[in-house]
Amino acid sequence: MWAPVGQAVALLLGPYAEVVLHDPDTDRILAIWNPMGSRGPGDPSLLGELDTLDPSARDVFGPYEKVLADGRRLSSVSAVLRDPDGKAAAVLCVNLDRTPLEHAAAVLSAFGAPTTSRPEPLFEQDWNERVQHIVGAYVRECGRPLERLTRADRLAVLARLEEAKVFAVRRATPVVASALRVSRSTLYGLLAELRTPSTKDHTS
Amino acid sequence: MWAPVGQAVALLLGPYAEVVLHDPDTDRILAIWNPMGSRGPGDPSLLGELDTLDPSARDVFGPYEKVLADGRRLSSVSAVLRDPDGKAAAVLCVNLDRTPLEHAAAVLSAFGAPTTSRPEPLFEQDWNERVQHIVGAYVRECGRPLERLTRADRLAVLARLEEAKVFAVRRATPVVASALRVSRSTLYGLLAELRTPSTKDHTS
DNA sequence: TCCAAGGTGGACGTATAGTCCAGAGTATGG
DNA sequence: CCATACTCTGGACTATACGTCCACCTTGGA
Numbered sequence: 492m493w494a495p496v497g498q499a500v501a502l503l504l505g506p507y508a509e510v511v512l513h514d515p516d517t518d519r520i521l522a523i524w525n526p527m528g529s530r531g532p533g534d535p536s537l538l539g540e541l542d543t544l545d546p547s548a549r550d551v552f553g554p555y556e557k558v559l560a561d562g563r564r565l566s567s568v569s570a571v572l573r574d575p576d577g578k579a580a581a582v583l584c585v586n587l588d589r590t591p592l593e594h595a596a597a598v599l600s601a602f603g604a605p606t607t608s609r610p611e612p613l614f615e616q617d618w619n620e621r622v623q624h625i626v627g628a629y630v631r632e633c634g635r636p637l638e639r640l641t642r643a644d645r646l647a648v649l650a651r652l653e654e655a656k657v658f659a660v661r662r663a664t665p666v667v668a669s670a671l672r673v674s675r676s677t678l679y680g681l682l683a684e685l686r687t688p689s690t691k692d693h694t695s
Numbered sequence: 696m697w698a699p700v701g702q703a704v705a706l707l708l709g710p711y712a713e714v715v716l717h718d719p720d721t722d723r724i725l726a727i728w729n730p731m732g733s734r735g736p737g738d739p740s741l742l743g744e745l746d747t748l749d750p751s752a753r754d755v756f757g758p759y760e761k762v763l764a765d766g767r768r769l770s771s772v773s774a775v776l777r778d779p780d781g782k783a784a785a786v787l788c789v790n791l792d793r794t795p796l797e798h799a800a801a802v803l804s805a806f807g808a809p810t811t812s813r814p815e816p817l818f819e820q821d822w823n824e825r826v827q828h829i830v831g832a833y834v835r836e837c838g839r840p841l842e843r844l845t846r847a848d849r850l851a852v853l854a855r856l857e858e859a860k861v862f863a864v865r866r867a868t869p870v871v872a873s874a875l876r877v878s879r880s881t882l883y884g885l886l887a888e889l890r891t892p893s894t895k896d897h898t899s
Numbered sequence: 900t901c902c903a904a905g906g907t908g909g910a911c912g913t914a915t916a917g918t919c920c921a922g923a924g925t926a927t928g929g
Numbered sequence: 930c931c932a933t934a935c936t937c938t939g940g941a942c943t944a945t946a947c948g949t950c951c952a953c954c955t956t957g958g959a
Contacts, residue, residue: 618863642936659822661865661947664916674938679917846905865916868947878907883948 493572493581494522500585501525506632507591513582515571521581527565527588565589618660622670625651637672642681645671649678649685658682697776697785698726704789705729711795717786719775725785731769731792734858769793822864826874829855841876846885849875853882853889862886 493512501510501524510524520532550571565586572581629648630637640648648671657663668678697716705714705728715734716725724736754775769790776785833852834841844852852875861867872882 659865661863662915675917676919676939677937680937683918866946880908880949881906884906887949 493583496572497522497524497583500583504585504587507588509565509586509588511584511586513584515579515582527586618657618663619666621655622652622657622663622667625655625657626670640671645673645681646685649681653682653685697787700776701726701728701787704787708789708791711792713788713790713792715788715790717788719783719786731790822861822867823870825859826856826861826867826871829859829861830874844875849877849885850889853885857886857889 497510497512501508504510506525508525509527511530512521512523513519514521520530522532523530550573552569554566554568566589567584567586569582569584571579572583574580626637626648629644629651630640635641635644649667652658652667657667664678665675668675671678673681701714701716705712708714710729712729713731714728715730716727717723718725724734726736727734754777756773770793771788771790773786773788775783776787778784830841830852833848833855834844837844837848839845839848853871856862856871861871868882869879872879875882877885
């Protein structure tokens with residue numbers, strides 16, 4: 492019933508927000524959009540701190556900050572959605588990834604910064620940074636932190652990297668391998684699988 | 696004498712602007728702040744298109760756009776700094792990297808974007824064509840056909856190619872060699888001469 | 900003609916790009 | 930709980946590209 496609300500919020504906030512719809516009765520996830528972890532529908536909700544039984548209590552919580560295992564910082568809000576009779580029917584949680592915003596803000600504020608504190612990490616090797624960017628974009632899209640990527644995920648990332656002609660650059664292979672947290676051998680294995688047309692297709 | 700100007704501009708524009716002070720007499724770099732390439736003081740300036748001899752000509756050029764091989768877009772301005780008697784004492788060039796701003800803008804505009812279309816700017820892989828373009832541009836500038844280029848000419852072209860990060864691409868060396876109509880050996884010889892600051896200068 | 904400077908091809912050593920394999924986790928099914 | 934299948938991994942190994950060096954040749958000037 493409340494699913495269109497979650498989907499609408501997820502669409503509005505783009506790829507940087509995770510929207511979760513919880514069932515307060517079973518304490519499980521009803522639906523999830525743009526998942527950042529590996530949670531899915533049916534998994535435990537784990538939001539015991541919300542009191543959904545008292546209709547007189549406030550129904551909107553946050554924004555408060557959460558920190559994911561990979562260091563991403565989230566701004567989160569939660570809302571209790573009630574039936575006309577006051578019974579809690581669902582709990583809507585929106586988790587916004589602040590990392591892109593903080594990054595953008597840091598770039599913008601770097602202009603005019605009078606201090607020389609920055610040893611310019613942005614200018615080392617540009618294609619190097621592009622690799623990180625492509626990988627990071629994928630991680631953000633599918634919501635899994637780099638270490639939890641499946642084999643198919645890595646193949647998809649490699650397809651993008653290859654499309655970006657990253658491997659036409661000298662010394663790119665070890666950089667990509669470490670960016671994907673994979674050994675050099677595995678990297679070549681994945682690349683071979685990706686480049687052989689006999690393998691079954693993989694959609695990006 | 697003009698060094699404080701360059702340093703001040705470099706400090707003001709933060710880490711994203713390269714400031715170069717050229718000596719128009721020796722056609723070499725006097726000082727450089729936040730270098731984006733591997734250029735350093737004493738290296739050839741290679742700004743032959745600026746006319747520094749005519750005091751009646753305009754002394755401010757740009758802003759115009761340059762595109763590096765890695766895709767970074769630069770906004771550049773140049774200024775001829777003159778003595779009280781009108782003699783050109785130095786040339787100041789400021790190259791501002793627009794990439795961080797564009798990146799930040801892309802991140803911010805991603806919010807509310809209704810489509811899931813990929814805004815990934817793909818890696819430019821027409822470096823082969825780019826080599827021909829750089830060489831052709833130089834040939835057009837000095838009016839000599841490719842076979843009649845002097846050693847200094849080839850050094851200048853190589854400096855541009857190196858600044859464009861062409862040699863960071865795999866298998867670029869033979870392509871450049873044939874584009875310059877020199878042997879692979881000569882190419883490496885010229886490159887070694889270009890990259891060692893201890894070389895004696897040729898034209899003065 | 901001779902000499903000097905620079906270009907040329909090729910030999911050579913090194914670094915990087917890829918391949919291959921046996922062993923060590925890790926999930927899946929019984 | 931064990932067995933099987935699968936994948937990742939580090940290392941050894943080959944191939945290829947990178948870069949250096951040198952003897953020889955061409956060119957241009959005294």
